[in-house]
Amino acid sequence: MTGVPASAAGGSGAKPVRGGKLGTAAVNQASLWNIANILTMVRLLLVPGFVLLLFHNGGYDPAWRSFAWAAFAIAMITDLFDGHLARTYNLVTDFGKIADPIADKAIMGAALVSLSVLGDLPWWITGVIIARELGITLMRFWVIRHAVIPASRGGKLKTLAQGTAVGMYVLALTGPLATLRFWMMMVAVVLTVVTGLDYVRQAVVLRRKGLAAERAAAAERAAEATEEALQAAAGTTVAGAVGGTVEGTVGAGSTAGAVAGATDVRGGVTDVRGGVTDVRGTAEARDAAEAER
Incomplete structure (x- = not known):
């Protein structure tokens, strides 16, 4: 009734470390047939044996009740030993985790119910x-x-x-x-x-x-x-803001370029017009000089 699950010994052949911490490897390598689990199974088998001995010959024979007490005592002692072995040698199996508390409750419950049935x-x-x-x-x-x-x-x-x-x-x-x-x-x-x-x-x-x-x-x-x-x-949001700024900058640059280009074209047209005027003035002056001669 200690609440400590019985366990199983490592099946890899490695020597267990006394008092060592239980690890996943120890659980995975545990063998079902080890001393802790065997004691738990013995305690389970003692439950029906105890009941038969207690009720033998009407349930009030002192000799048979002494045999029943011996079976009960062995069961309680094995409970102490399998828990101690499990804690000391890291002997753990899923079977031990389930069977140990069941064995504890089974032997005590069987004894209490049997004694109440007998009227004791x-x-x-x-x-x-x-x-x-x-x-x-x-x-x-x-x-x-x-x-x-x-x-x-x-x-x-x-x-x-x-x-x-x-x-x-x-x-x-x-x-x-x-x-x-x-x-x-x-x-x-x-x-x-x-x-x-x-x-x-x-x-x-x-x-x-x-x-x-x-x-x-x-x-x-x-x-x-x-x-x-x-x-x-x-x-x-930051990426959008940066992208908008870049696009605005690019757009502003394009507009400035267009304005500068238009200004250059207008200047070129003015220069052409000025050149034509100069040519016309030169031709008129030459015609006037010839007319005076």
């Missing part, structure tokens, strides 16, 4: 614990898009208290030990409720932070898009 444990206790476990599991999926809710010390203490109390109820205890197991179960129920409320608080906070971060990111993207659009519009 009140149904309200079973209902509270199972509802809490299922609710927290669903809540983890509710916030998994934003963040992962880490396992707290309270959650680990809750798991230890639940395992101890349920194990004491599986055994056929009498006298002071029977009274002690009742109070141990009350401690487990209180821790179950308190840690469950704390997980709800964490989930709400993480979801709010995640939504706020998403809104901030969306606003930033919108601002960047607006800035790019404004820059593009400004560039288009």
Whole structure:
């Protein structure tokens, strides 16, 4: 019930680094058949075996209940070991991620329901614990898009208290030990409720932070898009203004050239006219001189 997924060892033959960080390569190279996954599968197989041993011979035989307690204890111990191996040696597989929490909930749920069916444990206790476990599991999926809710010390203490109390109820205890197991179960129920409320608080906070971060990111993207659009519009306006100025300059130059050309033509015509007048004056003077002679 630690919430740490069982994993798989690297299948490439490379020696795993103790305590090293888990990388994508380790996940991709993981092998299904490794010690962590084997322990998880053993715990899954122990669930039906535990139920059969507990209900054997009517469910009240002290010897068979001792065997059932041994199966339950082995299942709880394997839960601690496969999680430790997964964290230490970076043994991760998709199967381990799914099977480990299922095995945790299966062995505890089977024990609680079986004890309530036998009349040893009140149904309200079973209902509270199972509802809490299922609710927290669903809540983890509710916030998994934003963040992962880490396992707290309270959650680990809750798991230890639940395992101890349920194990004491599986055994056929009498006298002071029977009274002690009742109070141990009350401690487990209180821790179950308190840690469950704390997980709800964490989930709400993480979801709010995640939504706020998403809104901030969306606003930033919108601002960047607006800035790019404004820059593009400004560039288009500047280009148009420059083009209009150039065209105006070219047009003004052409007009000035035309005016200068027209002036030159007019000057040329005037010069021609002046030359003709001079020629006529010269001819008239020559005719007058000849007439005087």
